[in-house]
Amino acid sequence: KNQVEQSPQSLIILEGKNCTLQCNYTVSPFSNLRWYKQDTGRGPVSLTIMTFSENTKSNGRYTATLDADTKQSSLHITASQLSDSASYICVVSSALNSGSARQLTFGSGTQLTVLP
Amino acid sequence: EAQVTQNPRYLITVTGKKLTVTCSQNMNHEYMSWYRQDPGLGLRQIYYSMNVEVTDKGDVPEGYKVSRKEKRNFPLILESPSPNQTSLYFCASGSKPYEKLFFGSGTQLSVL
Numbered sequence: 452k453n454q455v456e457q458s459p460q461s462l463i464i465l466e467g468k469n470c471t472l473q474c475n476y477t478v479s480p481f482s483n484l485r486w487y488k489q490d491t492g493r494g495p496v497s498l499t500i501m502t503f504s505e506n507t508k509s510n511g512r513y514t515a516t517l518d519a520d521t522k523q524s525s526l527h528i529t530a531s532q533l534s535d536s537a538s539y540i541c542v543v544s545s546a547l548n549s550g551s552a553r554q555l556t557f558g559s560g561t562q563l564t565v566l567p
Numbered sequence: 568e569a570q571v572t573q574n575p576r577y578l579i580t581v582t583g584k585k586l587t588v589t590c591s592q593n594m595n596h597e598y599m600s601w602y603r604q605d606p607g608l609g610l611r612q613i614y615y616s617m618n619v620e621v622t623d624k625g626d627v628p629e630g631y632k633v634s635r636k637e638k639r640n641f642p643l644i645l646e647s648p649s650p651n652q653t654s655l656y657f658c659a660s661g662s663k664p665y666e667k668l669f670f671g672s673g674t675q676l677s678v679l
Binding site for chain 1: 609665667670671675
């Protein structure tokens with residue numbers, strides 16, 4: 452069964468500090484991995500996508516990494532801001548069947564709180 | 568502006584009273600789906616649609632119905648809501664299911 456596990460479940464940091472969120476997956480065959488940011492009470496918004504051949508990708512202060520061998524991804528946030536307080540969700544897509552929609556596996560998310 | 572619109576934003580109802588949550592997208596996406604989000608469980612897929620008149624069950628379809636008569640609309644129907652369907656619901660659309668998904672703002676449903 453495909454699974455995506457995220458850690459930590461919650462994290463509290465001070466404004467200006469860096470942090471790293473983890474995502475481990477057992478989805479096979481792997482297609483891509485996305486990180487979404489979900490503000491409280493809002494729908495998730497895509498931050499970045501990682502494909503099999505990519506190791507690192509940045510989007511402003513967000514940097515995602517992917518190790519396809521160990522099936523791990525991380526999201527590093529640099530110089531955190533109060534607006535970074537949100538849930539960060541890892542979503543892995545399998546390449547089982549290009550016509551199948553049942554190939555997205557969602558993690559439970561990491562709740563990040565940035566304090567002033 | 569590209570968006571997915573859900574209505575209503577908040578809904579309180581009583582057990583057994585049929586309700587519909589609407590979802591509309593203006594991006595001409597083929598793929599649309601519904602999720603529920605409960606504390607500690609993350610997003611779970613209820614139903615999805617690959618195109619007009621093509622729908623299929625997700626992981627937690629019991630107690631829900633959907634229809635896709637037009638490309639832009641994908642309503643979620645609860646024929647006889649029960650308290651265990653109290654949850655935060657999200658509609659999403661994408662050009663393909665494995666491409667970037669665009670989510671609506673959510674519908675907080677409470678069934679008393």
